Amino acid sequence: MAETREGFASIAEGGLRMTSLPMRLFMKGNRKFWDPAEIDFTQDAHDWQSMTDDERELAVRLATLFAAGEEAVTKDIQPFMRAMSEEGRLEDEMYLTQFAFEEAKHIQAWRMWLDAVGATEDLSGWVDNNQGYRQIFYDYLPSALNALQEDHSPAAQVRAAVVYNQVVEGVLAMTGYHSWRRAAEERGILPGVQEVVKLIGHDERRHMAWGTFTCRRHIAVDASNWDIVQQTLDELLQPALSIIEVTFSEFEESGREIPFGITKDELTAFATSQFSSRLAVIEAAKGRSLSEIEGVEEEELEDRLEDQDHGRQTETV
Secondary structure (H helix, E strand, O other): OOOOOOOOHHHOOOOOOOOOHHHHHHHHHHHOOOOHHHOOOHHHHHHHHHOOHHHHHHHHHHHHHHHHHHHHHHHHOHHHHHHHHHOOOHHHHHHHHHHHHHHHHHHHHHHHHHHHOOOOOOOOHHHHOOHHHHHHHHHHHHHHHHHHHOOOOHHHHHHHHHHHHHHHHHHHHHHHHHHHHHHHHOOOOOHHHHHHHHHHHHHHHHHHHHHHHHHHHHHHHOOOHHHHHHHHHHHHHHHHHHHHHHHHHHHHHOOOOOHHHOOHHHHHHHHHHHHHHHHHHHHOOOOOOHHHHHHOOHHHHHHHHHHHHOOOOOOOO
């Protein structure tokens, strides 16, 4: 059935809520625009030649997990735009158009890096044979987001935001960035991929800020939505941790050391801490009014979590 339009929020009395979190994120994203084609991977290609086979294998595995994940989230975010439209939240809908655009840029950046180092073969096996990855990216993520096509309820939005923003971006991507810091930044190699990780990380922090805000505003209105947050995070903990297990176990099983001095225990502990941190930030919305939540700088909450990721001193959220 064809739909009709009743009016335009942008020209109604009051216009856009310019100080709302979604609009602040939208404007911040505009200021921080970057183009993957401007990143120079020349030194990465040189560094690649001096890396060991095991180091190259792990680097390709990590980049493959990221590239496939970025493709998944680019496709799967779209139903959230519809949910925001149905709720009459034009500013959120505007921000999500930028959000989707940024995810598409991330695909381009990772693919360009893989091409630059010569990893042009079929890499599908690194994701197809990782059960935890398949569970989250082939099942949980599209299922939670596609549910918003028909169900725009707060409960459905909270589940989708937890799967997408808290687990995929807030746990898995942050753990992946930690791996890249250990592999490239600490050794002073692969400056192109270091730039990719830095720029994508800035985008993802804005994405997570929006997802956290979405969860927190619904919890402020109805505390029962907190149960959905807890249940979903509990449900995805083991699949998420198993991605780390599978990614690194083949090195150990074949008697090889994991490259770059990385250990499974280190990454498992980092990922687990991400679950706990994100849970605590969202739980803090319980018992607060909606006006209090809308007045909180969600970007500041993400900055505090980033400080924790890097081991810097920060306030307790």
